[in-house]
Amino acid sequence: MTADELSIARAIQAGLIAGGAGLVTYLPDSRFAALEGLLEQDPRLRVVRCAREDEGVAVAMGAALGGLLPVAVMEGTGLGLCGLVLARARVQHTPLLLLVSHTDGPGESRPFHSTAIAASAAVLSGFAIPARALDDADRITDVVAQTLVTVATQRSIHALTLPGLVHTGDDQRAVTHATR
DSSP states (O other), X not given: OOHHXXXXXXXXXXXXXXXXXXXXXXXXXXXXXXXXXXXXXXXXSEEEEOSSHHHHHHHHHHHHHTTOOEEEEXXXXXXXXXXXXXXXXXXXXOOEEEEEESOSSTTOOSTTHHHHHHHHHHHHHHTTOOEEEOOBGGGHHHHHHHHHHHHHHHTOEEEEEEOSXXXXXXXXXXXXXXXX
16 A cells, blocks of 8 residues: 555545544455555444445445444445445435445556446446546545535435546646555
8 A cells, every 4th residue: 555545545534524424334445445444443433344335335324224424435346236225225315425446537457447337337327326536635535525415415325436546736646546
């Protein structure tokens, strides 16, 4: 893990806290590895590691019914498993933030990521879930926090994606996330 990857993970974590997230579910993913480690150690959040992405969304929905603002973190391929539970979330107006990796955008360096891109694009467009890429490191904390505010107040589902290439700092360097 690079210093820039850790910085991006910390920015996402700060946005989750500032936006009022109460529970985060995740299935381990290489792009979110630094974030997952930070979240597991953060006493301000309830964190649940899942066996499948649709399980994570279902647990997050249950947390929302219990009054917590939920976030589900997953790889784009796993979003393809979530159709039925996301349909229920839409019908119930369950607030939910999806943090998704390996979606359409620059920096996807492996040919097999095309499966994740296709699955995530189909689910997000099919359910009309607004999605925004976290491609500017300087704005990540604010974008995450404000998206959570929208999710909570509008009782809606939104997605934030973490592309393989994220611009950082004034020098316009870019972080290409490691892929295992």
